[in-house]
Amino acid sequence: MKLITAEQFLNNNADQSSAADDEKKIDQAVLEIIQEVRSSGDKALYDYTKKFDKVELDQLAVTEEEFLEAEKQVSDSFIQALRKAQQNISEFHQNQMEKSWFVNKEPGIMLGQKVTPLEKVGVYIPGGKAAYPSSVLMNVIPARLAGVETVAITTPPQSDGSINPHVLVAAKQAGADKVYKLGGAQAIAALAYGTESIPKVAKIVGPGNAFVARAKKWVYGDVAIDMIAGPSEICVLADDTASPKYIAADLLSQAEHDESARAVCVTISEPLAEQVIMEVRQQASRLERKEIIDQSLEQFGKVILAADKEEAFNVVNIIAPEHLELMIENPQEQLEYVKNAGAIFLGSYSPEPLGDYFAGPNHTLPTSATAAFASPLGVYDFIKKSSVIQYSQEALREAASSIQTLAETEGLTAHSNAIQVRKDGPHA
Template structure:
């Protein structure tokens, strides 16, 4: 793992491609085909890319029950407890709107309303992600969404991973479709004979899924365009090198484009962590993926001062930030930009990925400068409400009309002035 001196003002942002022309062309063709051909296009693309012809696009109750019977009972209990933690955390985010009395019977307000239907994309491929089911479905349920749909690519045997189905079962979700890729995003956005459309699509996926979400935005809402996973660790010489190395590799094993960065004021820690990373890579099951990530996007920065280190972290605005050093809680107050902050030795990033209750769907590639992780607010909309009494209207109509005419909108002025007079 590369060790380098941290220069002041350095930008740690990665410059990742947002899809090439050929990928965009493929996605647009898929979206068009699904929009015009419906289920037929879903079956064609599923056979082409996933290797099987789906007889039924929707997962049956028998398949769900089979998955429940297959899963280890202890894992079932662990998933259930994680779900409880996630629900408890997100229940604190519920908004109720407000009502402001202005006098004379006039009032202003805000009404918070849950979306009618949302679709969750659960990625497949090299790993199964029951945790993604929990992290996306639970805040939607807490918000009050009535219809929640899951789409996910099945294996060549036509089955979804048992863990994904069990997680959905735990949450009472039974509308699950064996469709993946850009075609799944198209089905959720436009609808087909089998899959009714939704109002919002959430969940991560490969480059084709990300591009498809970007293309359908406006037709439906989306959560974010998620890039490869990333972790930054801010540590001093009180940290244990083997633990820091393990934390860096926990994200590197996600994807060859994943990013793992250590920022430290200790040259000794930097050297020991680099040695540990190499040592631990040798027996990591996903060694090939993790090594590619470390070689391309893995860096250890040695800062002259703690202030420089903090400045670098805020410049990076990482998806995940671990702070493993003396006075970690106080130091966390200086962090302005990070998707999730993990404080202290015992709060390694996977604690948040699976169990603590915070959401693991977080902004990547420095978008934590302006974006937040998935939360209950993502599944509601807010309507403003105005109720003016006649007196409040009389007091304010001339002001409103003057403002409208200042903008050259005579029709607006007349709409305000036309009210309240005796009509013949």
């Protein structure tokens, strides 16, 4: 964990471009997989699952028996915790529901916006070494609230062909319609274009590794996606009122995700900066995932010392972190200075894991500075809007000359004709 000044940070931050070379290699593999799934369908899915997940499957869809078996394998305390989390997530996301609206602008003129849920949605849940039942809740619940008809999960099978029981229990509880044993770029291709056993969806959401992320970029446009997720990030903005122990614990909780996770503290207090670095070192030594943590901190861990509050917020807004903790006095009053952040945690008792699992807001958040333009996953990701326009004959007649003037300015005379025929009448 390095201590640098805000000035040093700002000078070195010029090119935040993505690692183009790595991407090229991954893209080549990903494009081949997408092509193969489009041309060979299910056969390609079974073949890739054998190749990458080392397992030969008979069918992709998880059976009712497997769901029942999973329920027996999880603890009561897990189910209790999952239910409370589900309750909080549902409650928060209900605030995001949108309704169609229609207005009578003038006599003879009705305008509106029709809200329609997406019909089918695919949710990717990572598998392999870890299991993420929390991601199941965070992705399935807002889709269900939006009114999506079919929510299908794909997640890579374990080497014995099974799916982690916590994931299956969460899928059932959140109301997913199907779970398919399928991971990687092949899962994204199957959801985007459909195969014999996996129906094409309108949108693909959920986190994944670099192959999944690049596959999502490639299918984007043929299908909607939530975002292209990069490494997870935390930024703690702290002043002297904050506990270095709490700050360190939160930085470490981010660093344990993986070697490329980014944990940064921004402060104007040099003593605090030094205490945080010391605390990080001490607590890290006691943590299970110390190796991952050390690598993450070594590469990306930083305490950034700013000259004043303005510079500190400037650094925060340039980082545009996925998670921002404001461990400062009266954090609510400082909220207006935050322009770019996925989720903002206020005060000393709102650590990131509270948001990751429990509080209610979504944990699928924009990474890699995309909080400058992107939002957390929400109910709004699972609906689309259609404009509605209705004019009476009289109302159109009044508007006619303006429309014709504008159409003719653009040289689109058949547009003008569509107005003219209505002025002339149907039998002219």
